Amino acid sequence: MAGIAVSTTINGDAVEYLCQPDEPLLDVLRDRLGLTGAKEGCGTGDCGACSIILDDRLVCSCLVLGAEAQGRRIETVEGMAHGETLHPLQQKFLEHAALQCGICTPGFLIAAKDLLAKNPDPSEEEIRFGLAGNLCRCTGYDKIVRAVQDAAHVMKQA
Amino acid sequence: MNFDPRYANRNFASVGTRPIRPDGIDKVTGRARYGADFNMAGQLVGRVLRSPHAHAKIRKIDTSKAEKLQGVKAVITAADLPDLTDGDAAMYDILDNCMARAKALYDGHAVAAVAAIDARTARQALKLIEIDYEVLPHVTDVDEAMRHHAPLINDTIFTEGLEEKPAKPSNVTKRSQFGHGDVHAGFGAADFIVERSFRTEQTHQGYIEPHACVASVNLDGTAELWVCTQGHFVYRQHCAQLLGLEASKLRVTSSEIGGGFGGKTHVWAEPVALALSRKAGRPVKLVMTRDEVFRASGPTSATSIDVRIGARKDGTITAAEATLRYSSGPYAGSWAEIGAMTAFACYKLDNVRTVGYEVLVNRPKTAAYRAPSAPMAAFAVESAVDELAKEIGIDPVDFRIKNAAQEGTRSSYGPVYGPIGIGPTLEAVKNHPHMKAPLKQNQGRGMACGFWFNFGGQTCVDLNIGMDGSVSLAVGTVDVGGSRASLSLVAAEELGIDYSQLKAIVADTASLGYNDMTDGSRGTFSSSMATISAARNAIKILRDRAAQMWDIPVEDVIWEQGHAVAKGDNYGNLGKLSLKEIAAQSGKTGGPIAGHSELVADGAGVSFATHICDVEVDPETGATRVIRYTVVQDAGKAVHPTYVEGQYQGGAAQGIGWALNEEYIYGKDGRLQNAGFLDYRIPVCSDLPMIDTQILEIPNPNHPYGVRGVGETSIVPPLAAIANAVSNAAGVRMTHIPMSPPRILAAIEAEREG
Amino acid sequence: MRYIRPLSIEDAVGQLAGSAGPAAILAGGSDLLVRMKGGFVEPELIVDIKGIPGFSDIRETAEGFSIGAAVPCAVLGENAVLKKAWPGVVEAAKLIGSKQVQGRCTITGNLCNASPAADSVPALVAAGARAVVAGPSGSRTIAVEAVPTGPGKTSLAKGEIIEAILLSKRAARSGDAYLRFIPRTEMDIAVVSAGVNLTLDEAGVIKAARVALGAAAPTVLLVEEAAEALIGRKLDDAALERLAKVCSGACRPIDDKRGTIEFRRKVAGVLAGRAATTAYARAGGK
């Protein structure tokens, strides 16, 4: 089985890799490119821990083939902070203790970033439904929702 | 233990504040390394072959074809592991669960494993392993497993704890009993008696991170293991013992852990990965799939519980008894015993008796799950308590307040309580605005109480002061939800320095003395005790160094707010020496400054919580929505209140999932039908409301700051609180958990039809 | 195993027809990758159809709408015209999976996956949607309910692919709605579901109706008697009661991990009534 050569853009950087035809993008990111921020919680699109943004759409990277990324734009949690400045969502997740074990956090941050890009002023209900594809087993979601509300507030003022 | 753990009232500078956790930045930037985020040069991929049968004799395993596949570097079966048949029974069970020896005992039981150059080759190799099974009759239901003619899972099991050894083996491994007084007389004195039977289905801890490890065994017998675990020292002991390695030559590093809740207190994949690495002569990475996590790791017990409670017209409980049957998977456990101990722990009872039966079934080995066994017992008891209150015609909160245990009460499991928080949580709930909020049609309110013991245990901490005055704190209890932050606060408090001067890490097994695992809500309780002790030891040295710098007797130096102060009229002109100033001179005053502590943190204070819950039930579909939820719990002293709230909220959310939708569903073939997050339905964000919390602080007399464990108790009341709320909303008593929509609708329809 | 991304429908059809082993069509991949991960399918050829011109477009035509086979469900929700015309179809499509899955999954994939519980299918059946099928012997248009023939099985022949789903232009005074029952609020597969599409006369009397049930039989059920129970009436309590009864009776469900026979029967009727009420209001009925 021959590898497929893929040229893509990840967090603004041009990246090239070889992957197998059936290899999920998540495995490419983690095992070939060392971008382990996206996590595999299920591998079947049910937990959202592997969330990335692909051409401005939120997707589970476990449900995308590495081969499909040819010519596309990928955003991962590793690209959220700029230099020494955290993204407001990252900062608010810290301040609100919106994480306990933290394994779901990269997925939540990416999903929340996508949510606020499309809806800068979401209601609690919109946040809850917008993040329903991301499972968290530690927090009961309370502090996550509050962190997203607070980040939305900060981002609107910026 | 050269350390006085007794509580002393004080004002806190750091403890009780809410700073950002030390591991936070790594976790929001994706840099934190979890079990599967670590790799070693030349590492192989390990995969496990699992039994598709619930119960089957393994006649023969032929691995020859798999071994010949190009890229396969090792294949192992139980034959490659030590035979512990005549050794310690508990260790035998642990190893047999890692790799079946004579029989596959549940769907998903590991029977062989391979290490290969990549995942594809490993998967292909598994398909080439031929196993000759003799399929045996199976039993997965706890009540059915107790019947006379049930398939026998282990014919060497004769029920322990009976007056006489039974004549025949059975699936009941143990009977246990607790209580005091005369239950018969107590029921005789009752005006009202409620008697009910309850069932709860098996649930999984549902941590988002699957089990993962990287094992590397060298030819000289030394080995390294990187693993997500709640207790790397315990994993080291178990792996070494199971595989015949020397513990001190096996260095175990705990990765960041993506949730455990009790499910990462037992070894599963780790001995297998080590054995594969030893055989292949290369590092092996073994990561479970989600399917494997559900089929082969950690579920809690399924239960069947009978409760009987009697009370006088005035609302005094006169007698209480319960029979609790808990499944333990195919190996002996003590889960019903814990249920029997905790069942009536909230109440002051003159006559109480509980009996527990441990039952073998063809399901995965039961593992601890957050306050293990207590939620199911609380569900049964608190449901019956609510009904009894209704029969008597007394408010359920008042009824509980009237019968609540207090300091000096003999607990239902034996000892007399010290200062405890059940009464205060009930009073707080009685006065909470939530209790007075109006309800709409099809809505119902429920409340319930819960108890958990909390544990301490062996603990070791190192505190090192750098020459620049910064402080590193190395602890050995795995941080499952923010304990590095709370322990940093404690060290800052004791040393009198700012939180930002400290960095806490979890040390590996080669760098620190033994620590029990992070279970039983012990992380912050135990390690804070050891941290206080280590800091006090460091302060002794700091005072000594200051005395040298001043050239005065050390007895005249005291430690105050992060500074050495010379006490006495003669030293008026000496000023103060900061920790930083003393540290800067340490090279010239005797070398590095450090504080060490090793102790057994015992005397963990028991903990109580009372929860309030409002639900809305759709009477046409049985769908339930939780619309408001409040947790009131005693924390002792809340070291980092935000993370204490987080524990309360997280436990409540897990309890809500358990109460409403989570359950293991087995087919008639004994196979698990919902081994994934699609059909094992843990709550999603849109399922839940905000979860309000109220922290009560009733100091634990056996901790210098009054800290109690907080992690587990919060999962104890929800099953019952929601059952009471649903029963009030739907107008019919729900006795089977989870209260899934089909069960609720069936109950409503049955009630309608009378 | 090979992965290809053909740039024309002829190439895609040719490659599919010529593949030696099992071939799989990849649009959103939200079913295919899960099946591959679980080892349930091992295709020799994966044909990614997203590069074929038109496959990722929603077109408004003289007859109505043509929704390309690779259009993610999220895009349906962003198309205001489509949403206004066929709110029931769009809300059904928007219920599949999570936001993450929405960014990938397609109604064509949902249809071809042939699950009786597929969310978009009852709504499409109720809407009278048709599928444009391209194959080695040319193109044909069939009713969507003719695509699935049983759980996991379709009527498509080797080499055939669906290019687009067609929805008619909206008739005046008509509306559709879809409801499903799930235990959680998101992320679940329908335990049972109902799609209803109604057209009213000027007096608010139902003159055309289609009612479809999901997860109630091996394939999505188009319940003719349910339509008959509604046609010629206003949606009053009696009509709703009759509708619920007919739908419950039409179910041929199974007991499984997601629900019981009794539950599905009862709730099918409840959902049909609720969906009809919404559809009726959308059609302007009072």
Add this chain to the structure above:
Amino acid sequence: MVEVTLWGALSQLAGGKSKVEVEAKDIRELFRKLAEQYPGFEPWIDRGIAVAIDGVIYRDTWGKKLPEGAEVFLLPRLAGG
């Protein structure tokens, strides 16, 4: 001399007695003497027994003193989550 209350399983090993009297200054001595009097206790002590002294549960502190007249309860050593 302290009076030690046993839980169900241990009480059966002690011939049905739910309370036994032992002359012991600390937990270590208590376990040693109990094992001497009731050899059946030994595997239980190895597996772990917790001791409640005046209501405070000790699982590992074998050096803990048993004050005269203290209420001493033996309990199973439990697992946590």
